[in-house]
Amino acid sequence: MAPRKLQIAAAGLGRMGHRHALNFLNRTPRAELVAAFTPDPKELEWAREHLEPHGVTLYNDYDKMIAQQGLDAVVIGTATSVHAEEAIKAMQNNLHVLCEKPLSTSIDVCRQVVEEAKKRPHLKVMCGFSRRFDDSYRDAYAKAKKGLIGRPTILRSQTCDKHDPSGFFVEYAAWSGGVFVDMSVHDIDLTLMFFGSDIKPKSISAHGCIAVQPGLARHKDVDNAVGIVEFWGGQIAYYYCSRMMAHGQEDVTEVIGTEGKVSINLNPQSSLVNYYHKGGITREVPPHYYGRFEMAFVREANEFTDACLDDTPLPMQLDNAVRAVEIGAWLQEALVTGKQIHFDENGKRLEKAHL
Amino acid sequence: MAPRKLQIAAAGLGRMGHRHALNFLNRTPRAELVAAFTPDPKELEWAREHLEPHGVTLYNDYDKMIAQQGLDAVVIGTATSVHAEEAIKAMQNNLHVLCEKPLSTSIDVCRQVVEEAKKRPHLKVMCGFSRRFDDSYRDAYAKAKKGLIGRPTILRSQTCDKHDPSGFFVEYAAWSGGVFVDMSVHDIDLTLMFFGSDIKPKSISAHGCIAVQPGLARHKDVDNAVGIVEFWGGQIAYYYCSRMMAHGQEDVTEVIGTEGKVSINLNPQSSLVNYYHKGGITREVPPHYYGRFEMAFVREANEFTDACLDDTPLPMQLDNAVRAVEIGAWLQEALVTGKQIHFDENGKRLEKAHL
């Protein structure tokens, strides 16, 4: 008898959503994409052509989709504003959940998802941070774990997007939670990975500026920001996020320990080709994060599927997703208010929230 | 109605054969692996666990497998010595064929396969040279095609394996055709890709030595060899193949044109990690060719499938596979005899075969 496959539905078929759907359709051998939902007529049209012929039932109503018979799980790739609600509803329908990051830009809402998940420990609920599934980050982490760099002490990490002059990111800033929540949240998650998920911030500073997208001022956001999180116990993470890169996506991390260092993607490249010409030697850079992390998303789909089918632990804890957003929000607060934030050793904030 | 999928069978489940089988099972959305054959009881046992549960019918008789109802195609990953016979039988059973390289180490046998294929132009018959399906080679080729390097004039290419002290390659040398046929054939195929498949050799030189595998002398083979092929029209390719690398697989190509150059994999790496330590900065290298070319094999499976289902041209011509082996065999002859080989402008050999 053929092994049972995870029956999964995809919610949202936009930029990232349709990639999740295709990954579960084509590149996750132990899963079967059986349903997909989108409120968007254009996306639905796309699904008619690319999903329906493969036996995927289409919906324009999320609630109806998650009620489909035999469904085991849902992957949520809709707009951030509905992530939490959809995740909670799915759990209430007894479905495993793989949710695009972030659960929400609101910490309180994030926590509701975590609370709901705690009530249903038999369900696998994961908020996907793609870098955790990337070969290179895995390799670096394994080296750190083996003690090759001593005690990880300083983490530098940046998320830098290619400049998009279309104005998309100005509109996006209205509800993205700000650059630290939207972009650096990945770098913060890596900090939890390398420093441990129980580290406690001691103080937080952040600075930013608008260089290429003047419209961001309207949303109190910036297109370049630098932040520092100092942790109790003598560890520091510092972040740079930017939407101004001329050359492409440049997501770099360095973890510096007392006895060595690992760097990840210090020299970004879109292939193993160098082109030699009158002006020198040039290599190209992936224009977008999916060019850098495509295989990480595929692995994410597969590992989530394994955990659901085999009832094994997920590769990352849901709590971290909240912690990462929380630290991101503090950085954003420090950025917007121009004030440092301090915490006591128990993690208690020492001054009133500036905002 | 679900789109029709290519019904494919896998012949051979050894080192490379089982990877082809799994790629068609799991990573080729438009194909369905429906049958598999191996004469090896251990491989059959593996298949019982990994293939049979997914609806793959198993055979220990090739002829029976290719007679299975509804079959469209076969992927051949058996020992080189039976490639040609199996390919011909498959064609005679009206099946498309994807055959691991080489078709044969004998030019005459290679030609028989080509002859058979010519008789059945409706069948897709491809001998897979993985590098043709690699992103980086594709990128380099696109740049050359656009004229970015002027006229391609010099091609340097090497196939260098990590040293395997097990003695495997000594045994293997008995029937591999020699290092130029077994290893450099990839580099020769790239030469046909970048210089054009109609180029004609003018003269060929080759030299080799045994450095780490003394047993190779028994089979008149070497573990390090360098060869040059000069072509009519003023183009030169030179090759290095070795089984002596301490650090891992190092397959490098440079194409030097009158106005620029492209290099592929000049700095091999197994991930984007650098490790900084007392001795400096270290990056690791894939230990085997599959670590370098895994995704190329996946793309090969998919593009072969597309060509079969859509009746579109294959991405590479079968003739080239013969040409590559032929040039490899001449290099091997030049190596073994210590004599240069010359050709006239029509491609006619100017001296008697030395062997």
Next chain:
Amino acid sequence: MAPRKLQIAAAGLGRMGHRHALNFLNRTPRAELVAAFTPDPKELEWAREHLEPHGVTLYNDYDKMIAQQGLDAVVIGTATSVHAEEAIKAMQNNLHVLCEKPLSTSIDVCRQVVEEAKKRPHLKVMCGFSRRFDDSYRDAYAKAKKGLIGRPTILRSQTCDKHDPSGFFVEYAAWSGGVFVDMSVHDIDLTLMFFGSDIKPKSISAHGCIAVQPGLARHKDVDNAVGIVEFWGGQIAYYYCSRMMAHGQEDVTEVIGTEGKVSINLNPQSSLVNYYHKGGITREVPPHYYGRFEMAFVREANEFTDACLDDTPLPMQLDNAVRAVEIGAWLQEALVTGKQIHFDENGKRLEKAHL
């Protein structure tokens, strides 16, 4: 008639002082080292062997040395604590001055040197920041100047030393001014170079920790620190300094503009050699800053000499040396007090000094 050479004296023959002396002796064709001073008997002994035979008069009294007949200039490479006094005395003796950085760890003392220099505009007085004389920084600056990266917006720069377990840096911390004044001052100077010497800080944050040199706590210093300086007008510089590197010196700078970026020394290397071995591919890193910047010091000596002999402008302004120390001291204050520092648009500090 032989062209006149700059008659120069060297003050201090310690780690850096003796290198300046040798550079003026051997690698500055238009200068002649005619005198050297050190209060240290061991250094004097060294000078007897290496300088005296070449016609260099030795002194153990600075005042006597600068009174030597015919002297044009002095290069000061003594301990930081006497830099300023010696520089002022030299000017009062009508000598050009090349002073090792910093002029002083005290801003007030720095300013006295600048005041003295302003009184004597015919004298060339330079505080050497070696990176300004480095080929690669010059190249990067030329590219920025040409507009290749648009408007420089973000500057990331780090000064990272190889870990020295001897305890030297613990003692040194007693009078170094702290890591931001001692180490990051180079990165701050580069900021003035790339952003312009008239930029005004808006706010400053800094965080640090002690990871490998517990004794530093005694001197309120750290061995790893990260700081951010936000400038009025929408530019940000951020710095990392560390004395913990396992692999060697790693001084890296990136200047990110609205239309491109330049990086300098992102991949440090002590030579053009890569070593391939069982563990991968390794390149070594210079163990000390002199391994990275030796030729910059030689160029510094030559360009200083040219400016003195030809009465042409110095390649860097003395004011910058004070500005760099000032910003370094603010970063150090922010680090030690755990408080952010703010300035109005005229550069006026908005809160009382925390210290």
Next chain:
Amino acid sequence: MAPRKLQIAAAGLGRMGHRHALNFLNRTPRAELVAAFTPDPKELEWAREHLEPHGVTLYNDYDKMIAQQGLDAVVIGTATSVHAEEAIKAMQNNLHVLCEKPLSTSIDVCRQVVEEAKKRPHLKVMCGFSRRFDDSYRDAYAKAKKGLIGRPTILRSQTCDKHDPSGFFVEYAAWSGGVFVDMSVHDIDLTLMFFGSDIKPKSISAHGCIAVQPGLARHKDVDNAVGIVEFWGGQIAYYYCSRMMAHGQEDVTEVIGTEGKVSINLNPQSSLVNYYHKGGITREVPPHYYGRFEMAFVREANEFTDACLDDTPLPMQLDNAVRAVEIGAWLQEALVTGKQIHFDENGKRLEKAHL
């Protein structure tokens, strides 16, 4: 008393000659440039401005120059055709000799120089191969010497010049000895360095083509050539030389041993800067060999001076310079005749010279 300095004269003030003169004038502390000769009025004019004021006596007659009182040595940087004659005359005048490579393009003439030198063992006579004095080659050699790569087995080395469309190299080919003698001689010398100066060729193959300089046909030369030298004892060197590079000078060497490999300058760069822009990430390449090897020439001058003054062994043997030219000439013969060359184990040629 001031230490005695080597009194040296410079013969030839052309492209390379004037650099030698300046290096001995300014960057060789233990030497003093006291005389210079050139038959060229323009070069003499240059010398009036740049050398004479520093006490250098100028000559337009070589014989008169080497008769100058008190002279110890001469550095020969004239045209290749007079190297040997000038070297012999200098020795006959009891002068040490540093001669630009090659001694001659004729083996017989080379040997006369060696014979003359053997008669006067108290003289230091060196034919400079710059790469022997380069930091990176020294570093690689030290690693090989330590056994880090096992037994050096394969050497790949290339000398590739930036394309010069001026026609200079066409004229130059009339008397250069051909590309293997003019360019690859450096790579051959490195072979003697890494494999040992007593290795014996077993067989030699070479192929070439004209891609960008059609005029070379006139001189039976090419602008791209590849050659292989197989040595008795199981070692192989292979070379590529070209005058067609679009991007700049690219001199690369790899030495592959039974247990590891060293590469030198695999990724050429003119500085430590990377420039990030819309098209990717670009680094520049030195346009000429002097941009790559400037400091090697300085070290050469200094080490030659040391050997003369201290009567210590020279860093390289004169014999090697002849051996390198000899092998270069065989490669050139193999190239021009299209025939392989073979030698017995005693180094005796097995067929008549083809030319």
